[in-house]
Amino acid sequence: TSIINEIKDNISFTIDFTINPDIIRNNTPVLYFGDEKQVVTYDYVTFQQEVEILPNNFLAFYLSNDNGFPYVVLSENSTKNLTLAASQKLNINEKTNISITWQYTLNKATLSLYFNGTFVGSVVDQRSTTNIPLDITNIVFSNNYLGKTEFSSDPFYRGTIEKFRIWDINLNIAQIQSRLNEKILSNDILFSNLLLNSNLDDNNNLHFDS
Numbered sequence: 001t002s003i004i005n006e007i008k009d010n011i012s013f014t015i016d017f018t019i020n021p022d023i024i025r026n027n028t029p030v031l032y033f034g035d036e037k038q039v040v041t042y043d044y045v046t047f048q049q050e051v052e053i054l055p056n057n058f059l060a061f062y063l064s065n066d067n068g069f070p071y072v073v074l075s076e077n078s079t080k081n082l083t084l085a086a087s088q089k090l091n092i093n094e095k096t097n098i099s100i101t102w103q104y105t106l107n108k109a110t111l112s113l114y115f116n117g118t119f120v121g122s123v124v125d126q127r128s129t130t131n132i133p134l135d136i137t138n139i140v141f142s143n144n145y146l147g148k149t150e151f152s153s154d155p156f157y158r159g160t161i162e163k164f165r166i167w168d169i170n171l172n173i174a175q176i177q178s179r180l181n182e183k184i185l186s187n188d189i190l191f192s193n194l195l196l197n198s199n200l201d202d203n204n205n206l207h208f209d210s
Contacts, residue, residue: 012170021159034058103170109133117177
């Protein structure tokens with residue numbers, strides 16, 4: 001959680017990982033960082049249940065929307081919500097490197113998505129007289145998962161995750177492509193920008209079979 005929360009301390013980030021899904025179902029999460037669960041408490045004075053709706057703070061990547069395209073959602077306190085659907089679908093039993101990048105400036109925020117180093121979409125939140133771009137520094141990532149969300153009703157991811165990395169910069173397409181299928185070692189020029197570096201591979205990966 002502490003590493004994930006370091007994302008919000010930066011105006012830019014990149015989350016980079018490789019997946020190989022066994023099955024693709026709509027709205028299946030591969031990663032989910034955030035907090036959007038309702039908390040139910042009991043008031044012993046009024047003898048009634050009280051429901052506290054927490055701010056919808058989360059970043060998530062899903063295998064497929066209702067049209068079959070993978071998508072990313074970034075939500076800030078229920079007031080701002082960016083949804084980015086990829087222009088390319090995923091295949092089962094096929095490895096795909098996923099790169100999610102974020103860049104924030106005073107004038108705009110940009111969420112982008114790459115598959116195997118190929119650009120597959122972006123969404124721009126532009127500043128105007130009636131709009132303030134989504135600010136990730138306002139998001140609290142308190143419940144962070146791979147392969148599931150906070151909600152038991154959501155489907156579970158089935159497949160593997162290899163090579164999971166988080167950078168504190170917005171990697172450009174050349175930087176992403178040059179690091180595909182490569183282990184990041186201390187001699188990498190961007191090594192100091194790594195917040196998390198899990199060099200998982202075929203013999204040492206995360207497998208989800210729920």
